[in-house]
Amino acid sequence: MSQPKAQSDRVFLRSQYALHFKRAPHVRLISEARADYVSVFQFNGNLQCAIGEEEAFELSKGNVLLLDPGSSLSARARTAEYLMLTISPSLVLDCAARTALVGAGANVSFRSIVVEHDVRLFRLAQDLADELMQEEAGQEMVIGALIEQLVVHLLRHHSNVRRSEELELSRVGLVDRRIRRAIELMHGNMGRDLPLEEIAAAAYLSPFHFARLFKKLTGASPHAYLATLRTTRAQTLLAETDLSISEVAERVGYSSPSHFTKAFRQSTGLTPRAFRKAIVK
Numbered sequence: 001m002s003q004p005k006a007q008s009d010r011v012f013l014r015s016q017y018a019l020h021f022k023r024a025p026h027v028r029l030i031s032e033a034r035a036d037y038v039s040v041f042q043f044n045g046n047l048q049c050a051i052g053e054e055e056a057f058e059l060s061k062g063n064v065l066l067l068d069p070g071s072s073l074s075a076r077a078r079t080a081e082y083l084m085l086t087i088s089p090s091l092v093l094d095c096a097a098r099t100a101l102v103g104a105g106a107n108v109s110f111r112s113i114v115v116e117h118d119v120r121l122f123r124l125a126q127d128l129a130d131e132l133m134q135e136e137a138g139q140e141m142v143i144g145a146l147i148e149q150l151v152v153h154l155l156r157h158h159s160n161v162r163r164s165e166e167l168e169l170s171r172v173g174l175v176d177r178r179i180r181r182a183i184e185l186m187h188g189n190m191g192r193d194l195p196l197e198e199i200a201a202a203a204y205l206s207p208f209h210f211a212r213l214f215k216k217l218t219g220a221s222p223h224a225y226l227a228t229l230r231t232t233r234a235q236t237l238l239a240e241t242d243l244s245i246s247e248v249a250e251r252v253g254y255s256s257p258s259h260f261t262k263a264f265r266q267s268t269g270l271t272p273r274a275f276r277k278a279i280v281k
Helices: 089-098 119-134 139-157 177-188 196-202 207-218 222-240 245-251 257-268 272-278
Strands: 008-013 017-031 037-045 047-051 057-059 064-067 073-087 106-110 159-163 167-170 173-176
Touching (some): 008 119, 008 222, 008 272, 017 037, 017 119, 017 257, 064 119, 073 089, 073 119, 073 139, 119 139, 139 159, 173 177, 177 196, 177 207, 177 222, 196 207, 196 222, 222 245, 222 257, 222 272, 245 272, 257 272
Antiparallel strands (some): 008 017, 017 073, 037 064, 037 073, 047 057, 106 159
């Protein structure tokens, strides 16, 4: 990839994965724990990263950041060029099953947070970024094939697999059975205020014990996790509908468009309007 020049954003959004290529000065984003796997491929510049409450570190050019579901990320840079890939657990497990790498009831986790000097992995990411920028015929087929190759490479070389009696793949993703009902409630009621007491009641726990268990299992507080779900749903609405920013904000539970814009920008690095403009159709 060339040295960073003009600012550029490209977003490719599908039900099981999302791509965001970014080249810009003054990068800053804060992403709470999410239900998906996240990979960040650093093409140029140095990204200052922090995972949860751990000490900050630098992601340098040519390196890859790998995050399991439940990880919180904050990142900033004076100037950077990177590709962020978000992959649903269902796609990871489907690829693993079809390649006979894991059996049913398995949980996949990355072996390390930062990967260095993996030429094959980085080449796949560069091909994805090039395909995003070109926007030629057959783009969706090419991107889908590249992502499957990338997932298989991660499974082969950078993942651990273990059986888990508590985790299960449900219609809301890979979740712990102890909090599944609470997460289903969140998914089904993003458009309204959800007090902690109501969420906890869905898991048959007191608010205090539920909040502690939820943070332990997901890496985020219940309302921080809900905010991430709302951002993800908002991305889909921005990509697939012609709803105004105010209408999208209302559908994902924000009474104030300005509050929605602030939360969305903090999580994605883009305003809702800029995100919609960056979407590759």
